[in-house]
Amino acid sequence: MASSDAEAPGLRPWILMAPALGAVTLLLAVPLCFIAVYSFWLRTAVGSEQVGFHLDNWIEVLTDPFYRDILLQTLRIAALSTLCCILLGYVPAYFIARSKTRHKALLILLLMLPFWISYIIRTMSWINILGVSGALNAFLLWLGVIGEPLQILYNEGTVILGLVHFLLPFMILNIYVSLDGIDPNLVDAARSLGSTAWQAFREITLPLSLPGLAAGSLLCFVLGAGTYITPLVLGGPTDAMFANLVFEAIITQIDWPLGSALSLALLVVLGAVVMLYTRYAGIGQLAKSFR
């Protein structure tokens, strides 16, 4: 196969890529095909699987209002969390990008820090704050505002709170990367031509930062919609998200075919969001945060 042409790369790049490509093929591509096949199998009463082409799982997943409601609830929670991340994240990203002080490096370092702090720790930390014997209740009791502890935790609000806390650094980082790439001369030019600070922001800075905002939103939405830990730790019994159904089916009920159909459904829905995004923005923007 090696080409006689000395300039041609020949087999070398393929040899270099083989282990990684092999890993992705064997550990991701082939397994995904497997769940596609499994989703058409059936679980029998004895707990073993019945091989074949049955649409039962898919009919159940697509028509049962229980699954539809949880899917909608999942999308709603992910969308609200993303929205909160945008509202909370834009201003700090702007501040970091525009500040010329020595604090800038520190702020960026601090921004990276949550990525290193365990997700489960950050999630459970809210129990210490909002729990019945948490900081907030202890404070309110001490003030005498309330007579007995409030039940603040374990509802959809706290699930969103936990997700925002987990996802916010992704949003800030992506917006910051895009704001930092804007030529400051553009804003100066607009100002010298008579626009107000607000106009310059609205007409120049904001539109130019939209790619980062979009990349951050995509990450937050997809990561948020795919979680099952946050609802388990901070949600009540009715606050299940779609990934909880997958976990239930696979780990608790050991119903592989149903679990496969559920996870494929989740993959398709979130895949459609990613597709929609790449159609308009391109996947390259996501990689920028690593530079």
Add this chain to the structure above:
Amino acid sequence: MTTTVHTPVAKDTDAAAGGLRRAAGGLVTGWSLIRAFTVLVYLFMFLPVAVVVLLAFNASQFGSFPMEGFSFRWFVALWNNEAIVRAFKTSLLLGALTALVSTTLGVLASLALVRYDFRGKSLITTSLIAPILVPEVVLAVALLLFLRALDMPKSFPLLLLGHVIFTLPFVVLIVQARLVAVRREYEEAAMSLGANAFHTFREVTLPLIMPAVFAGIIFAFTISFDDITGTLFWKPGGVETVPTQIFAMLRNSISPEINALGAVMVGVTVAVPLAGAAIARRMAAALK
């Protein structure tokens, strides 16, 4: 007559000055509002974790407020808790192996992607990044089911494979970004002086991309060390990593021991990258 000519001018300058003053005033207060908001958001990000660390030193029986003095008793309790020590060892081993395998695969693949031209390159780049685009739950189910179809039970190697596959894209992205910035001329010079491809890589390319390799190792380690989403699916019965151990302990109620374990986790996952960054900086300085 003259007044009617001058008045508008005077008004204009007044208005302009007022506008400037307003603009300057607006800028100052606007900027301090932005700063205050930023401080609040940072507090939101860090305060809950700080409370975990604080409560880890609580002398009280219960893992909650009010604080009843300062004590290390919960750290001692951790040290004597066999299950937690075992989980810690599992996590460290898993993280280290994941970092080793994932970084090796990632560096080799990045070399191919950056240094060579071949057909289907963009497709391959996308497929190497694909594991972060697939929700981790789906990835977990797929891998678990595949190995089950092959009649392989849940095991430590399965955990390792799973962790490798979802840390690989991060390593590829980091190393690729660095490799693009390394000029080809250095490698070509070595080659023209008679070094073969392997020598060139070991003596020229690798030292130049070492900071990125190091970053890849640390990324892979911390992602693996922190992971719970996939791990809960893949872990064999009886094997716990630190995050799954914490998760299992949360099922009961929040105890001071969990806070102490959280504090240790924060210590490890923050200290490792900081130490790594220091080493990487020293390496980069040595190169100059």
